Amino acid sequence: MADRVLVTLDAEVRDAEAPLLYADDIGALRGDGIFETVLLRGGSACALELHLARLARSAAALELPAPDLDAWRFAVEVAADAWGGDREGVLRMICTRGRDGAHPSGPAGKGDLAGPQPDTTGYVLVTPVPERVAAARADGISVITLARGLSDQVADTAPWLLLGAKTLSYATNMAALRFAARMGADDAIFTSTEHRVLEGPRSSVVIQRGKTLITPPARSGVLPGITQRALFAEAERAGWDCRYESFFTADLITADSIWLLSSVTLAARVNRLDGLRYSLPESAAEIPALVDRGIAREWSVTDW
Ligand code: PLP
Known part of the structure; x- marks a missing residue:
């Protein structure tokens, strides 16, 4: 059983042990981005629609592009399927402002992390529920x-x-x-x-x-x-x-x-x-x- 599952917003399952972010990702440089933490229980993401609604609200507050909710839903589904339904998991949806210099509209440096939204970085990460x-x-x-x-x-x-x-x-x-x-x-x-x-x-x-x-x-x-x-x-x-x-x-x-x-x-x-x-x-x-x-x-x- 995988101990972590990583899915990018283009719904591709990635190697969770391999590096993912560019060094100049603004999420890493400045903590400039948004996230949601969702409980995976019985193979599905609890109250996912409320989390998506709050993700959209957070994006608006940070003046990020409105999240593509269908893309997020799909990436979450792929991640939940890969995690399985036997144990609970912590599913995080992470969205950063993207790469420094690539914002707001330049095509430069999108790299392969860009999903349907050209500028932001988006991925879903599932990890085990902490022991505490x-x-x-x-x-x-x-x-x-x-x-x-x-x-x-x-x-x-x-x-x-x-x-x-x-x-x-x-x-x-x-x-x-x-x-x-x-x-x-x-x-x-x-x-x-x-x-x-x-x-x-x-x-x-x-x-x-x-x-x-x-x-x-x-x-x-x-x-x-x-x-x-x-x-x-x-x-x-x-x-x-x-x-x-x-x-x-x-x-x-x-x-x-x-x-x-x-x-x-x-x-x-x-x-x-x-x-x-x-x-x-x-x-x-x-x-x-x-x-x-x-x-x-x-x-x-x-x-x-
Ligand atoms: N307040 C803060 C500052 C939080 O970080 C969280 C959750 O992480 C909550 C409240 C509780 O929110 P939720 O029930 O949506 O997880």
């Missing part, structure tokens, strides 16, 4: 709150920060995770300068109080989460009250439960926050099953 994921799903995670150093009011006034777009510039998110690890935690929750809760470096935050679920709204500069969206859709169907509302760090402490939601880990319950222990209340026990059902739904790009 099983434990996070089963036992939850310990989390610390970390200041992001930004107001939750800047998303509209400073659109160049690209808050809410899923860009390849994740170095600061990874640094936050390393910092959390040094503090003995598994993950982090970013807070704004107003002490409002934002998101994790790679997850959405949802709090639960009784039959109510609350997540910070996109206008506060968080990435709209697909797993959170899937949870809310299923939870509403099951009679929960689901809200997009700003809340403070102090509200985490009084919540019945806190969840970090993301496409690969899915629902990770916070079992320790800044050293404070949280047990799983009976009232939250169905949340992981709601997420599982939500991501397995038939979604369409227009649901975004």
Whole structure:
């Protein structure tokens, strides 16, 4: 069984152990590009249409050409088939601005990475689900709150920060995770300068109080989460009250439960926050099953 699968946007399966990018790819030079991370389960890409819709939204935010969604769908299908349905996988769709100097319209230096779109670099990579994921799903995670150093009011006034777009510039998110690890935690929750809760470096935050679920709204500069969206859709169907509302760090402490939601880990319950222990209340026990059902739904790009 292959341990990684690589498919370029022209749907060609490549040798995943061979180099792929040109040295002057702007994605490598500047982290200038977008991506999606999708869970492969049972041989298919969960909530793919929502991921495609968000890819298109991120492309618009970065003023990249609109992605050819049919080409992406096909490349994902080829990659999912090559991976197989026996085990879960992490499928990444990666799209960079292409080669330095080849943008915006010059034919120079397209190389063989160009799919239907002449300028951007696009590929799909599948890798195994990291080992930490099983434990996070089963036992939850310990989390610390970390200041992001930004107001939750800047998303509209400073659109160049690209808050809410899923860009390849994740170095600061990874640094936050390393910092959390040094503090003995598994993950982090970013807070704004107003002490409002934002998101994790790679997850959405949802709090639960009784039959109510609350997540910070996109206008506060968080990435709209697909797993959170899937949870809310299923939870509403099951009679929960689901809200997009700003809340403070102090509200985490009084919540019945806190969840970090993301496409690969899915629902990770916070079992320790800044050293404070949280047990799983009976009232939250169905949340992981709601997420599982939500991501397995038939979604369409227009649901975004
Ligand atoms: N917020 C950030 C910053 C993320 O990187 C991610 C996922 O990687 C999420 C939220 C959760 O999004 P999703 O559920 O679509 O994976």
